Amino acid sequence: MQPFVLSRPKTLAEAGDLARAQPQDSALRAGGIDLIDRMKEGLEAPARLIELRWLGESEAVMRALGPDGEGLQIGALVTLAQLAGHEGLGEAYAALRQAAGSAATPTIRNAATLGGNLLQRPRCWYFRHADLVCLKKGGSACLAVSGENKYHAILGGGPSFIVHPSTLACALTALDAQVVIRGTEARTLPIAELFVTPKQDAKREHALQPGEVLVRAILPKPGAEQRSGYAAVKEKQSHDWPLAEAAVKMSLQSGVMTDVRVVLGHVAPIPWRSREAEAALEGKPASEALFAEAAKAALAEARPLRDNAYKIPLAQGLLREVLHRVAGVPLPE
Ligand SMILES: Cc1cc2nc3c(=O)[nH]c(=O)nc-3n(C[C@H](O)[C@H](O)[C@H](O)COP(=O)(O)OP(=O)(O)OC[C@H]3O[C@@H](n4cnc5c(N)ncnc54)[C@H](O)[C@@H]3O)c2cc1C
Ligand code: SF4
Structure with missing residues (x-):
């Protein structure tokens, strides 16, 4: 792994400024499970890691988990373990509790965050191989089409055939979640608009721009009879x-x-x-x-x-x- 500078901003504004100053050469780190894997695998070598876990009290929204006026708020730094054990998710939001509890292992769930889980990169073995340059990495072809494709897409594929790796994404989409993103301005999207199809852009999986931070997800208030x-x-x-x-x-x-x-x-x-x-x-x-x-x-x-x-x-x-x-x-x- 290449050496890097570790920055610990206290505010989202500071984190965004750092990321925008080096858009191609910095990375936000939440739990670090996927990011550090990619660095160890030789896929990326950012010169600066921007730690989100050191954000101060002024950014408490990043760690919030509970109801407010709009519905249920889930900060981007809430861990999968917190979600899996959160009784407030009840029957209405059970899909999210069950998804969080089934992803990865207990140790990973203790570190992995909502934001990092949604924004982790694909597991396609051609993409994860440092020496291979497929379409997603700027090459001319999807190597899975003529190669080993046991784990790839059967719906909506082409020109890349990845499957989206995030378990929380599946549950949050079923629950009609919205996501709040903060960059130079704040924006709120239905979660479906967070994801980019390979037909839109084969090189990326989400709609965040450099310097934008995913701040929280919001689950709309459920009707009395909702279950999931x-x-x-x-x-x-x-x-x-x-x-x-x-x-x-x-x-x-x-x-x-x-x-x-x-x-x-x-x-x-x-x-x-x-x-x-x-x-x-x-x-x-x-x-x-x-x-x-x-x-x-x-x-x-x-x-x-x-x-x-x-x-x-x-x-x-x-x-x-x-x-x-x-x-x-x-x-x-
Ligand atoms: C053995 C194993 C099994 C696994 N099984 C599953 C599984 O079943 N289901 C599943 O979903 N996952 C699974 N995972 C993946 C794991 O859950 C993810 O790597 C983890 O959730 C990523 O979260 P993180 O907080 O560590 O993200 P990080 O690694 O810190 O970040 C991931 C990416 O998101 C970006 N990022 C993080 N937070 C933000 C933010 N708030 N705003 C903007 N960008 C941000 C980072 O820059 C990085 O590019 C597994 C992993 C392992 C090792
Ligand atoms: S499925 Fe996507 S990531 Fe995998 S080889 Fe094809 S283009 Fe690359």
Whole structure:
């Protein structure tokens, strides 16, 4: 790893100024799990690391976790472990608690933050290899197309076929979160607009500009009948990134589902909201037959590569399981 200067700004304004002074040669560090990995792997060698964990009391919003007027606030420095253990997330936001509790390992969850989790870079093994220059690193081709593509996208892929690595992204998209970003000005985006598709720009995964800091996420106030859930399948349940994940949110009144959100993770370059599955479920009584129909609709447009067609039945089964759990319909024997 190359030597670097470690800066410990006390305010977001200071952090932003430092980042803008060296836009190509500095990096914000939160938990550091992904950033330090990338530096150790030789993918990046920033001359300056800007520590976000030393921000002072004036930036308490970065560590806040709890309700306020707009809904539930989650500061960007809140850790996955804090989210996994937060009782205030209740049934309405259960998808987020379950997602945070299933990501990575207990040790990583204690350090990893909301902001860093959403903004971590892809796990594609060609991208992570320091000697390979694929499309995402400025090369001319996606090496996964003709190479090993077991873990790659089956939906929305091309020209890069990464899957979005963030587990929190899947749950937060299902919960209609917004994110607040601060640079020279502050802006608030629906979380779906935080993510950049490879068709928009194959070299990046998010819409932040150099010097912008993700400050917090906001979950809108839930209706009385809102409930949600999340599940993932991994090769090793103890510590892998998922092969596929599903997050669902709905309001359930007398067995009828409304305000349904269906999001699949690790199947596409962005958290994949399935409007087809949502349309199949919206306004209808929950039933096993309907869940099977929705799962089929969610994967109807899947275009697998050579090694990843297995993700279609996997994601369908996972989505059905989460729908059963959230709607309280017993799973068939
Ligand atoms: C064995 C293993 C298994 C894992 N399994 C999973 C899994 O199942 N699901 C999952 O989601 N992840 C998984 N991870 C990844 C891990 O959760 C992420 O690396 C971690 O969440 C990143 O958070 P961080 O705070 O450490 O980010 P950092 O490494 O500090 O930052 C990540 C990136 O975000 C930028 N950044 C951080 N905070 C901000 C901010 N507030 N504003 C602007 N930019 C910012 C940094 O500059 C950097 O580019 C796994 C990791 C390992 C090692
Ligand atoms: S999927 Fe994306 S990151 Fe992986 S080789 Fe293709 S272009 Fe590179």
